[in-house]
Amino acid sequence: MATQRILDFLATRRPDGPCLVVDLDVVRDNYRAFEKALPDSRIFYAVKANPAPEILKLLAGLGSCFDTASVPEIEMALNAGATPERISFGNTIKKERDIARAFDLGIRLFAVDCVEEVEKVARAAPGSKVFCRVLTDGTGAEWPLSRKFGCAPAMAIDVLRQARALGLDPYGVSFHVGSQQTDLSAWDRALSDARAVFGALAEEGIVLKMVNMGGGFPTRYLRDVPEAQAYGQAIFSALRKHFGNRLPETIIEPGRGMVGNAGVIKSEIVLISRKSNDDEVRWVYLDIGKFGGLAETMDEAIRYPLVTRHDGSETAPCVLAGPTCDSADVLYEKTPYPLPLALTVGDEVLIEGTGAYTTTYASVAFNGFEPLRAYVI
Numbered sequence: 001m002a003t004q005r006i007l008d009f010l011a012t013r014r015p016d017g018p019c020l021v022v023d024l025d026v027v028r029d030n031y032r033a034f035e036k037a038l039p040d041s042r043i044f045y046a047v048k049a050n051p052a053p054e055i056l057k058l059l060a061g062l063g064s065c066f067d068t069a070s071v072p073e074i075e076m077a078l079n080a081g082a083t084p085e086r087i088s089f090g091n092t093i094k095k096e097r098d099i100a101r102a103f104d105l106g107i108r109l110f111a112v113d114c115v116e117e118v119e120k121v122a123r124a125a126p127g128s129k130v131f132c133r134v135l136t137d138g139t140g141a142e143w144p145l146s147r148k149f150g151c152a153p154a155m156a157i158d159v160l161r162q163a164r165a166l167g168l169d170p171y172g173v174s175f176h177v178g179s180q181q182t183d184l185s186a187w188d189r190a191l192s193d194a195r196a197v198f199g200a201l202a203e204e205g206i207v208l209k210m211v212n213m214g215g216g217f218p219t220r221y222l223r224d225v226p227e228a229q230a231y232g233q234a235i236f237s238a239l240r241k242h243f244g245n246r247l248p249e250t251i252i253e254p255g256r257g258m259v260g261n262a263g264v265i266k267s268e269i270v271l272i273s274r275k276s277n278d279d280e281v282r283w284v285y286l287d288i289g290k291f292g293g294l295a296e297t298m299d300e301a302i303r304y305p306l307v308t309r310h311d312g313s314e315t316a317p318c319v320l321a322g323p324t325c326d327s328a329d330v331l332y333e334k335t336p337y338p339l340p341l342a343l344t345v346g347d348e349v350l351i352e353g354t355g356a357y358t359t360t361y362a363s364v365a366f367n368g369f370e371p372l373r374a375y376v377i
Contacts (some may be wrong), residue, residue: 001352002264018267018288026262045257047051047073049356054376056080067253071098099124113151115162122166129171130163132156136190153193157200168201172210180223184234195242210249219260221353233364257358263355267345282318288370289322289329293358293372305348310340
């Protein structure tokens with residue numbers, strides 16, 4: 001996943017300290033793969049995955065829309081060249097003054113998952129379109145997103161009914177099957193729930209128009225994942241199954257699947273040690289850890305591929321940890337990571353598949369370490 005362009009950049013620039021390098025050619029290829037896989041769906045890139053201005057500008061130029069979680073993200077998308085009708089405020093947890101600011105900026109598409117949020121949107125963004133997020137179980141996802149966001153389908157009917165009563169446009173339903181979702185049938189289950197909401201409201205004369213099928217499209221880490229085309233075929237089949245020939249408008253919100261495999265983090269081994277004289281497991285400490293951008297190793301959910309100059313030689317399991325004075329800064333311990341026995345202090349380690357959810361997860365200055373630097377090429 002480290003492209004030749006990334007390797008050449010690291011070889012010639014030799015940046016000091018841990019850093020992320022993102023190859024825009026890979027992002028462009030990923031966007032076109034999503035376009036081909038789901039030609040009838042609008043693509044709303046999840047800005048939170050990686051908001052680098054170069055990435056947003058590239059995607060805006062390709063015609064992408066943008067899913068945003070905050071007013072600053074909305075402003076980033078606008079600055080990159082997106083027009084307001086290509087931006088959704090997709091966070092279901094918003095301050096009323098932020099809704100008002102988004103409305104002033106021209107945003108007219110908002111996510112909700114409860115009547116209380118609908119009331120805020122009705123006051124601060126009158127007449128806007130709203131879509132209600134429905135809970136999913138997240139089965140098959142490596143980073144589930146259930147419980148905190150969304151409501152039961154039966155409640156979604158009430159929420160959208162109230163939206164109409166308050167003068168909003170009840171536009172549709174959304175769901176998120178969980179990040180790094182490898183179960184192709186996950187969208188089938190969620191679309192079944194969406195169809196039920198559509199049907200119940202249609203009986204009351206409220207005609208929903210859109211299904212936001214969320215993100216969840218994976219990037220390859222240590223295991224192979226289905227190609228975008230496979231997801232497209234599975235999703236289209238599920239749409240046909242549940243909606244027949246009356247297909248709604250659909251949008252997707254790839255984040256990880258758009259930029260994950262486009263980035264590589266260069267790191268360095270700071271220390272290799274053991275905890276006792278007869279300890280068979282080495283502790284390998286990198287100059288980057290959970291607080292430097294690798295927060296998704298929490299509960300060892302995401303296991304990144306590691307590349308070293310000694311690959312191909314004999315390996316042994318290691319505990320992999322970060323450099324900070326925090327006992328939680330351990331990346332892989334429950335399932336130790338096999339690394340070459342020949343590794344030494346100062347060796348470079350490339351952490352692949354790190355284009356998404358790394359720079360924005362990095363702390364500002366925990367233990368005095370600077371935030372993760374990024375280069376977009």
